[in-house]
Amino acid sequence: MKNFSIAKSRRLRATPYTSRIEKQGVTAYTVYNHMLLPAAFGSLEESYHHLKKNVQIWDVAGERQVEISGKDSSKLVQLMTCRDLSKSKDGRCYYCPILDDEAGIINDPIVLRINENKWWISIADSDVILFAKGLAIGNKFEVKILEPNVDIMAVQGPKSFGLMEKVFGKKITELKFFDFDYFDFEGAKHLIAKSGWSKQGGYEIYVENIESGLKLYDRLFEIGKEFYIRPGCPNLIERIESGLLSYGNDMDNGDNPFECGFDKFINLDADINFLGKEKLKKIKAEGIKKKLVGVKFDIKEISLSKSIDLKDESSNIIGELRSACYSPHFGKVIGIAMIKKPYCEVSQIVKAEINNNICTGNVCDLPFI
C-alpha cells in the first residue's frame, strides 16, 4: 500500500514528546484528539515482539483529559455513562462507555476519580469536552470543565515493573490494576496509574509538570538499557490480538454498548440517572441486532483504511470488518467485525474482498487470546 505524508500544522498539535520521538525514529503518525499520536517506529511486527518481551515508552499525550470539577461534577459524570459510579472510590480508574440519549456510544474513556468533586475523563478520539459542556450548560449544573495540561507517557511491557521500581521504589510495584496514586520524581509529584493500552502490563504517567516529565522521560531511557527499553506506541497487532477495542475503528455513535459486549459496564438496575437508560432497557428486552466479533482469514497481509463488507456464502452482506492486521501468533489475518445477529455465531463463514481477492474467513470469539 502506498504511503502518504501527514501534513503537520498547529491544528494537529505536537506533544511535548514529539521532538524526542522524532529523534528516536518514529515513522508514522495517526491523529487522536487533534494531536499527533505515533503509530509506528519502523516495523509493526518487530515492535510487537519487543513489546511482548521487554519495555517501551509511549507518547500517548493524545489521550486527553476532560477535567470536571465542582458541586455537580459527580452528577454530570454519572449522567454521561451507563456504568454505576455511585460506589466509586478515589484513586481508581473506571472504564466507562459514554452514551447519548439514544444509547449511541460517544466515547469509551477511562474515568479517574480524583475525588468526589474532581474527575478526569481520559478520552478516546472524540470531543467529549463539548458534550460535557453542552450538558452542563443545558442542565445549569455547577461545574467547571476544562482540558488540563496533562500529557500521558505510558510505560508498557513485562519489564515495565522492574524499570519503574528502579525510579519510584518498591511502592509502585504494589499498585493494583486500575488504581492510581501520586509518586515522587526528584521532588515533583506525578499521578501514575497501573493501566495502559496493551495487555502486556505497565503504567500510565499523567504528566502535569512537563519539565519534570521530560526529565523522567530521558531518565527512563538512560536506566532502561538493561531492560532493552525502546520507544513505541499502541501496537495495532498487539491490541487486536488482545481484543482491546478502539473507538472510531471498532465502534462508533451508530453502535450501542450491548452490541460491543460492554454488558458488565451497563448498570440498568442501579438507582442512577444516565442518558440512554430507557433506550438500553428496550434494547435489552428486544435483543441486539448486531454484535462485535472476531474474524480470521487464512491470508498473510492486510491494510485496512475503511470498513470492508463481509458477505455470507450467498453474497448477502452480513456485516463489516472494521480493524484487521496480520497476527504472528495465529499466522493469519485477524480482525474485529460488526456482524448481524443471525450470523455472529462462531465458525460462521464470511467472505470479503481483500487485496483484490475474494477471501474466505470465519467468525470467532473476542478476545482472540
Add this chain to the structure above:
Amino acid sequence: MKNFSIAKSRRLRATPYTSRIEKQGVTAYTVYNHMLLPAAFGSLEESYHHLKKNVQIWDVAGERQVEISGKDSSKLVQLMTCRDLSKSKDGRCYYCPILDDEAGIINDPIVLRINENKWWISIADSDVILFAKGLAIGNKFEVKILEPNVDIMAVQGPKSFGLMEKVFGKKITELKFFDFDYFDFEGAKHLIAKSGWSKQGGYEIYVENIESGLKLYDRLFEIGKEFYIRPGCPNLIERIESGLLSYGNDMDNGDNPFECGFDKFINLDADINFLGKEKLKKIKAEGIKKKLVGVKFDIKEISLSKSIDLKDESSNIIGELRSACYSPHFGKVIGIAMIKKPYCEVSQIVKAEINNNICTGNVCDLPFI
C-alpha cells in the same frame, strides 16, 4: 523537514473520493473531523499558481454537516452562535462563530438554512454534533441531530464558472455569493453553494447522492480539460495570503470572537439568546487583551507544526505565530499570529526562532491582500 507517513485506519475515515484522488496524485493528508483531507498534490506553490489561474476540484468531504431539524431547531442554532439569525433566509449560507458560555470559540462553521426547521452546520474541525446534542438534551429541545451522508466536492478557481456553466447551464452563474440552490445533473438533484475555502471564486457541491456525485466528479475532469482542470485541495499559501482563518490553527477555544476580528458577526444588541452573550458584553466594555494579526518575515522558508513564540526587541514574549508559509506574492514568509494588545500595532517588530535562526519580522493587517 522530515516527512512522516499517515497511518490509515477506519477511525480516520476515507471519503468517497479518496480512491480517485490517490490515483490522481495526492501526496499528503491532514485529518479533519476524523476524516482524510488532502493537503498536497506535489508542490504547494505550483498548486497555488494553478488555483489562481484555472480551476481545481477538491475533496473536502471532511467539512462534515451537523443537521439540526425539528420544532426547536432555530432556537438551538441561534443559542450556539453570536450572529443574529432571526432574519436569516432559506437558501443562504451564514458564517457563524459558535461559542461556549465563556465566549470561547468552539468552531467557525458555515450555517446553511435549508428551511426554518432544518439547518446544516458545515463545520470546521471539532465535534460540534456533541455540543449540539448536549445542549439539546440539557434544554429538552425538540430537535433531531445527526451527521447526514454529505460529501462536499469543491470547484475552485477563476475558471470554475465556465466549467460549471457547461454542466449546469447559465442558471448557476447567476447564483450570488453565499447563496445555495438545487441543480440537476442527469436526473439527480445536488445542493450547490457559491462558496469555498479560497478567495479565487467557485462552488461547493454538497453531494448526498454519491453515485451521481462520483459521476459528476468524473464528468468535471472530462470536460474540464479546456479549463486546465486539476485535482487540488485547500491551499495553505492561498488561504493565508487571503486571510482565511482556520479553526485549531489560528484560533481555538481559548480565544473569543472579538480577538479574532469577527466583530461584524457579533450581534450583541439583537433580541436573541445565545451562549456567551453577557461575557461578550463584558469583553466589549473592557476591551480585548490580544488580537489576531498578520506578520511578515524576510525569509524564504518555514514549516510550522506548532505555535512559535514571538518576542519583542527586549525578548519579552508578546504573542505566538500560529500559521505561516512562504508567500510567492510577497517574496517572504507571512503568517497569522495572536499578539498581546499593546503589541499588535502595524509595524511592531517581532522576533522568532525559525529554522534554528532568530528572525525579525513585523506586524501587519489582515487580510494580507
